[in-house]
Amino acid sequence: xxxxxxxxxxxxxxxxxxxxxxxxxxxxxxxxxxxxxxxxxxxxxxxxxxxxxxxxxxxxxxxxxxxxxxxxxxxxxxxxxxxxxxxxxxxxxxxxxxxxxxxxxxxxxxxxxxxxxxxxxxxxxxxxxxxxxxxxxxx
Amino acid sequence: xxxxxxxxxxxxxxxxxxxxxxxxxxxxxxxxxxxxxxxxxxxxxxxxxxxxxxxxxxxxxxxxxxxxxxxxxxxxxxxxxxxxxxxxxxxxxxxxxxxxxxxxxxxxxxxxxxxxxxxxxxxxxxxxxxxxxxxxxxx
DNA sequence: CTCTATGCAAATAATTTGCAAGCAC
DNA sequence: GTGCTTGCAAATTATTTGCATAGAG
Numbered sequence: 001x002x003x004x005x006x007x008x009x010x011x012x013x014x015x016x017x018x019x020x021x022x023x024x025x026x027x028x029x030x031x032x033x034x035x036x037x038x039x040x041x042x043x044x045x046x047x048x049x050x051x052x053x054x055x056x057x058x059x060x061x062x063x064x065x066x067x068x069x070x071x072x073x074x075x076x077x078x079x080x081x082x083x084x085x086x087x088x089x090x091x092x093x094x095x096x097x098x099x100x101x102x103x104x105x106x107x108x109x110x111x112x113x114x115x116x117x118x119x120x121x122x123x124x125x126x127x128x129x130x131x132x133x134x135x136x137x138x139x
Numbered sequence: 140x141x142x143x144x145x146x147x148x149x150x151x152x153x154x155x156x157x158x159x160x161x162x163x164x165x166x167x168x169x170x171x172x173x174x175x176x177x178x179x180x181x182x183x184x185x186x187x188x189x190x191x192x193x194x195x196x197x198x199x200x201x202x203x204x205x206x207x208x209x210x211x212x213x214x215x216x217x218x219x220x221x222x223x224x225x226x227x228x229x230x231x232x233x234x235x236x237x238x239x240x241x242x243x244x245x246x247x248x249x250x251x252x253x254x255x256x257x258x259x260x261x262x263x264x265x266x267x268x269x270x271x272x273x274x275x276x277x278x
Numbered sequence: 279c280t281c282t283a284t285g286c287a288a289a290t291a292a293t294t295t296g297c298a299a300g301c302a303c
Numbered sequence: 304g305t306g307c308t309t310g311c312a313a314a315t316t317a318t319t320t321g322c323a324t325a326g327a328g
Contacts, residue, residue, distance in 0.1 A: 015302050051310050074267045102259050120241050125272040128213040133264040154327050190285050
């Protein structure tokens with residue numbers, strides 16, 4: 001668990017508990033955004049005793065501090081979470097066959113915001129962009 | 140309810156029932172994609188006796204025929220449905236404050252697919268793109 | 279009359295909440 | 304010690320399934 005993360009948790013007034021450290025450690029080592037259920041499975045594998053409810057509460061706490069990003073992938077019925085830590089704004093693509101998730105490096109939408117604001121008269125705050133398809137193995 | 144829709148339902152072997160016609164009628168008159176719960180409320184208002192379960196089953200049937208599109212908006216925890224009927228591929232923006240949903244006219248991503256396929260080696264099948272922000276009234 | 283569709287009850291699945299006990303600081 | 308955290312049970316919300324009956328073609 002990175003020192004900067006430790007500091008931010010302390011600075012927020014939240015506590016550095018056994019379970020919270022474990023949740024952060026797993027998120028930090030993940031290569032793609034994890035669902036609460038996946039987190040639970042990975043924690044079990046690491047022999048960390050934790051209740052699923054505690055995972056939800058820790059994710060919610062970490063999200064409220066701004067350490068973690070919550071996202072919902074294309075047509076999935078669950079949330080996923082990833083550390084914000086050093087990661088730029090980005091999007092994902094998910095394999096329809098095996099579920100593999102990969103990052104996209106670029107976000108093509110920055111230039112688009114002005115156009116959408118003109119078109120809809122909304123003020124754009126946020127966007128989600130997720131692709132699905134077939135990964136190299138499943139093609 | 141449009142005649143073409145009626146024909147497609149019949150052609151699929153599904154039956155034109157009282158509830159199914161009502162569900163289609165409400166979807167056709169909707170200005171934005173509806174959730175099952177919203178559909179239920181609108182049907183109540185029209186004095187249509189229907190069980191929520193029947194709404195789910197009709198939406199699923201209509202989706203399987205290809206008459207209806209199922210989508211999930213940015214960070215929402217429920218599905219929404221809209222008639223495909225004559226509608227081109229498009230996306231939505233949703234107000235963070237009042238929940239208002241508006242259509243976007245364009246899809247900026249067609250040109251992007253090739254780039255993403257090169258980058259990730261996935262074959263892109265589908266994408267979702269949803270914006271959220273603040274609508275004119277809520278600004 | 280046959281087979282799909284519906285209503286009601288009950289099952290799932292993801293997530294949230296209440297409360298008493300545990301632990302960080 | 305004080306108050307944030309946790310675990311366990313139970314509630315919620317969205318959605319699905321089983322089954323007997325109703326209704327479309």
